[in-house]
Amino acid sequence: MDRTKRITGAAYQQDACGDYMVKLYEAEDYQAQKLHFEEGGSRGTLVQIRNTTGGFWSGLKKWTGLGTCATLKLEQIGDDLDISVGEGKWLDKVALAGVSMIVLWPLFFSSAVGAVKQKRLLDKVFIDALGFFSGAR
Numbered sequence: 001m002d003r004t005k006r007i008t009g010a011a012y013q014q015d016a017c018g019d020y021m022v023k024l025y026e027a028e029d030y031q032a033q034k035l036h037f038e039e040g041g042s043r044g045t046l047v048q049i050r051n052t053t054g055g056f057w058s059g060l061k062k063w064t065g066l067g068t069c070a071t072l073k074l075e076q077i078g079d080d081l082d083i084s085v086g087e088g089k090w091l092d093k094v095a096l097a098g099v100s101m102i103v104l105w106p107l108f109f110s111s112a113v114g115a116v117k118q119k120r121l122l123d124k125v126f127i128d129a130l131g132f133f134s135g136a137r
Contacts, residue, residue, distance in 0.1 A: 003085040003126040007133050010081040014074045017081075017132045018045040021072055024128060025049045044075035049125060069118075070125045085126040 018034040025032040031052040037044050050069040075082040 003122060005083045005126075005130060006077070007081045007083065009079050010133055011076040011079050013133065014043075014045050014076055014081055017074055017129060018047050018072075020132050021047045021049070021125070021129060025125075039075070042076050044073060047072040047074070049121070070121050072125050072129055074129075083126070083129050085122050085129070 022032040022034050029052060030049050032047060032049045035046045035048070037046060048069070048071050071086045073082075073084045073086065075084075
């Protein structure tokens with residue numbers, strides 16, 4: 001799934017979309033934060049979303065590849081708004097999968113599950129962001 005989209009004339013809704021996404025994911029027990037940036041003369045907002053299960057499970061998720069993280073980028077291009085969703089921990093899951101197959105093969109299954117969960121989160125964040133602009137909230 002291509003997770004990029006330009007929405008014509010939506011630049012003025014950038015902050016409102018960022019706030020909406022933070023509230024939406026915090027209500028679903030994710031940790032979310034909104035950051036502002038300027039890049040190449042354009043203004044933007046990043047919303048970082050990650051799974052927040054704490055304690056023992058947090059460390060276990062890190063080492064087994066089951067933790068998920070996504071970054072939503074809202075970038076103003078004139079009056080338009082570019083929306084993109086990026087992966088937060090994909091590379092460490094891939095590396096863990098390679099090591100798991102050779103040394104710790106049981107972790108291969110957990111890293112595969114983590115990769116599937118990561119993809120689902122990225123797709124969900126993208127769909128929810130588009131839903132903000134379509135009025136489906």
